[in-house]
Amino acid sequence: MSDSILFQALIYLAAAVLCVPVAKRLGLGSVLGYLLAGVIIGPDVLGLVGNAGHVMHFAEFGVVMMLFLVGLELKPSTVWQLRRPIFGLGGMQVAGTAALVTGAGLALGFSWQVALAVGMVLAMSSTAIVLQSLGEKGLLKTEGGQASFSVLLFQDLSVIPILAVFPLLAAGAAVVGAPAQGARPGWLQGLLILGAVGLIVVAGRTVVRPLFRFLAGTRLREVFTAFALFLVVSIAWLMQQVGLSPALGTFLAGVVLAESEYRHELESDIEPFKGLLLGLFFISVGAEIDFHLIAEAPLRIAGLLVGVIALKAVSMLGFSRIFKLDRPARWLVSVGLSQVGEFAFVLISFGQASAVFGDEVAKPLVAVVALSMLVTPALFVLLERVILPRVTAGAAKREHDAVAHDDAQVVVAGFGRVGQVVARMLRMSGFGVTVLDLDPEMVDLLRRLGQKVYYGDASRLDLLVSAGCEKAKLFVLCIDEPDKSMEVAELVRRHFPKLPILARARNRQHYIRLWTLGIRDIIRETMGSSLELSEHALRNLGVRAHTAHRIANRWRAHDEKALLDMMKFVGGPDRNAFFAEARKAMENFEKTMREELQGTTGQPDKGWDNESLRNEANARFAAVQAQAAKASESSTTTSTT
């Protein structure tokens, strides 16, 4: 019964649902939650799951998907920018850590082959845990986050040559080819790898995009999702066939598709699968920990664990110093990457298969690796609460800049005639803008014109999340269709209550609906153009440009006031009161405007040509003249006398 697939699924899901939210609430992060869930359902506590090994094998696909998503986030230009940390820092970390561990192994009396193999295994860190944790904590875009990412990327890349080297380390096996590569000669293998990578790059650019466009045109979500999954699975399979790491292949595919307009759509389609599989992976890691072994020699395991973590962290502090990272970044990359990662499991089982080492090395190694992953979330808590606050003091400002640089600050929904102007003006003014639009042809056309637009339905929550609504400073709603606009507005309002919405209103009804939702920054789409049209009409009729401009401005001010007066009665209990008030406001508005323009309530802009002042001045002048006349008269009289 316990072997039935439904029961297994039940156990895994229940464990995840129970443990993850609790761990998150306690500030421990979801990864630790999954690991603990695994420990609890594992053979040594509740024993609810039998062999978690095959589950882990399946769940490793979560890592593959994660790397695809990581690739999607990374444009080729970014990879090029990071070439120094990737190959410099990453290379130094892998080679340096492996060398140090090899030295320690030799000192402990292992053969150099075993010591070197273990060294390479322990050089790996956990891409899954670190990226997940950094992402959750918002540290991914900081200098330390980028450095961590670069090193992890290099580690993933180095898995391939390490797999090739392992068979050569096998005791007494001098000229054994890697089993995974079968019996193909070296040149054919190389050719196949090149061909596969070339295929991904070329197909990603030529075939996949039209296919996406076609599928998007059908507007069937599940087909789109199915295709996204198909894409990832097929690349993983292809990579396996030519003997490359599937994770690496999907990462490459992700990078190729990062510039595509369907990036956000892909992200939100793959994300849930990745999340579940990765969760499953962590659970199986937790369940794999052999507590009997630990119980037999607790001090030995603990010593190894502390030794490995300390060695990785301290050596990384040194490496990152050589690469001149700032202090918080050095600590982040050192503590963050101090665990041993999931690729170590792959390498360990491969090492056993190639007879590099036996169970006596592999078993404690697995325990140490799993435990190091288990303590990582705790180390992150330590890092975040104790270490970073201490070392950040002076450097806080810089890190903040780095975050702001890459994040989208504004999300614009709808890229029609209105959204285009808004998005382009904001972008030109230096703000990060993500644009979402639902018309595949429009998106395609605009991308060909060099605009950064993403295809996607803004009324989908997951898409809003991947567009960056959680961190954005402003949401500009430019969708013209009122019902669709309201759907998006409600969604944003409900899920991102702190994100200010600036909305385009199609007409008064739409305005009122937006207002009722609590949105106050509403622009009526025809207001600006009708005012401009009126202004030009006045000018054509001979009114001076400046005067026409002022009349239009005055109109806008009065109209806005009338509208706001009216809005006070929106949603009130008495609908008739609203209409009565609306009529009154409209009449008031016209009366005021007419009076002002015709000067019945006095001149507009009196200060520029003041009648009352003129009257007063004239009266005073007349008085002065009269006085002068009188004076001259009297003086004449005096003189004649």
Added chain:
Amino acid sequence: MADPRRILILLAHPVLERSRVNRRLADAVKDLPGVTVHDLYEAYPSMNIDVKREQALLLEHDVVVLQHPFYWYSAPAIIKEWLDLVLEHGWAYGQHGKALAGKLALNVISTGGPDFAYRPDGFNRFTMRQLLAPFDQTFHLCQMKYLAPFVVHAAMRVETDEDIKPHVRAYAALLASLRDGTLDLNQAMAAQRLNDGAFTPQPAGNA
């Protein structure tokens, strides 16, 4: 001076349609040869001044006339905006700003008060030249020659074309003499004002 000077009149009246003096003055001189009337409020109704265009206009002319009503002892807002934006450092002034050096500048002003109000003992307490000191120094900094103003006093009392006729005639004559180089610049710089073709001398002991 062999070539006639070209004159640029920067006309600034926010409601020129209601103007009595400035509109008539501008109408009277706009067709004179060598004179360009540039109506600032008509050109920039929302005050977005095209700096490059304005600078090009300045380079094409030898005399800059700011013609405007005297609001609150100064010019309407657009003149200030124009000065602020057009007279750029490094172009109009500063170590390398010599674009306007040697050109002439003056204000042509309509004002409500009569001339005797603009005296130390009048109710405006200062002379026109004293009140125009900011303009004087602005153009001085641009290495231009700042001439005495042409002032239409008691503009409030101007109602008809007939009222303004002497001023119009004097204004046209002044511009013609500026254009043709028949005006004595040293005298014009030192005078109180340039009306009537004759210079009003500085009042002695105006302290």
